[in-house]
Amino acid sequence: MKKNKFLTGFVILVYFFLFAPLVIIAVTSFGDSEVVAFPPSGFSLRWFANVFNSETFMRTLVFSLEIAIIATLIALIIGIPAAYALSRGNYKGKAIIKSFFLSPLIIPGVVVGFALFRYLTVKLEFSIFASLLIGHTIVIIPYIIRVVGSSLEGFDYAIEEAAMSLGCTKLKTFFKVVLPNITSGVIAAFMLAFINSFNNVPVSIFLTGPGVSTLPISMMSYVEYNYDPTVSALSLILMVLTILIMFIVEKTLGINNMSK
């Protein structure tokens, strides 16, 4: 295809639109003035120091990591068998069961958050930690089912059959043959689920409470009342971590498989 100058220019503008805001944030985090300013005046690293000295940000960061890792592990333990059953099983109502497992994707996050707040936090008096863990696990299960499921679709069933015809039990076949072959899919699912849990706002905003909060929620309440580049610095740190995760996924599976 001959390159069309107008189209090329248009695409450059679209990518400018996608990245300019992130670049601006990154640049302002090194600014010296008390408010977020672009172009920045002066150079300072004190906003980064601010982030690491902030007891709230550090505490909620650790809490967010805990929730995201545990929720992702639970979702994997529950999701991988389900994905396997949905991909290999041959039984009635498979389509309905599959949409049932993907249903958390179509129910608005705030509605999930609100319902769990009413039911778990208020009615059953679950702790904030338990409610958040359950809420996040539910929200990320569909990602596991989809990514592990598509990875299973790409794995030849004949190999499993061969293992079983040679005397392997179903369970043994799964651990010795299937799982090693879908490792990259599992890693990608882990990363995607982890990021979605870590970044979640709509469910968390209902389930967090005074003193116990996730990082995105504490960032949100910070920017509602403060306008200094501390959040810019924190944003840049999070972006660098995201790039790192994308790099790992790219090396294991290819990032384009993850967004499908």
Place this chain on the structure above:
Amino acid sequence: MKKNWAYILLVPGAVLLITFLFIPLLSVILPTFTKNGSISFGQYIDYFRDDYFIKILIRTLRVSIIASLICMILGVPTAYFISRVSKKTRGLLMVLATFPTLTNAVVRAFAWMSILGKNGVINKALIYFGFIKEPLEILYTEQAIIIGTVYLFLPMMIISLVGVMENINPELVQAAESLGANKIKAFFKVVFPLSLPGLIVGTVLVFTGALTAYTTPQLLGGNKNTVLVTLIYQKTMTLGDWSGAAVVATIMIFITLIVMKSINSLAARLDRRVS
């Protein structure tokens, strides 16, 4: 026994979703349809008669529709371009498009606060070049929500479109051009109809995403521009009106389902026409 293994593997997930998603949802939704112990739609009728609620409902739909349209207009040419470049460049452009979607929504909304705010990049630039004297009110408006929403969901539109467009045989376009169609005509007669499935998936993602996003309208819309999602939060946490929040939540679920159903059935109709 042979068939049972599948059900056994599905049980833990099913139990989790039923106990911690469907029962809580039903316990919120069902009471909205009763009044003094009998079935009643009274609460819904009250809401649809309330001008304040109708205003919020219309604002929410308007934001979602405009954001979806802008994502289409920006996404279709971009995706077409990406689907036609070399495999290596395409991979890079796709990774770049994916990156913002993995970035925290708070970060993304905060970036737009610093662009659209009174002392933001746009106002500073406009004042610097002498176009205006007083800063414009852009942040905390409906337009700000629309910009932030487009920013959130444009990558999803691009990604779903590229997925379809990269499978369109470029020889089809060449054939159309060699038969006398110019580039634009060839695009609209050949590429566009074939990429409708991707456009539809993208539109569902953008529209439902826009409808249900919390962070962006909260941070960019301010207090004056409440949408359904922020209304649920306000009712629950600020006003303590839990039954009201439940009604709004139920309305949101219905809107999401109706939108998905109607876009999908539209897709099925278009599909038949194309083939």
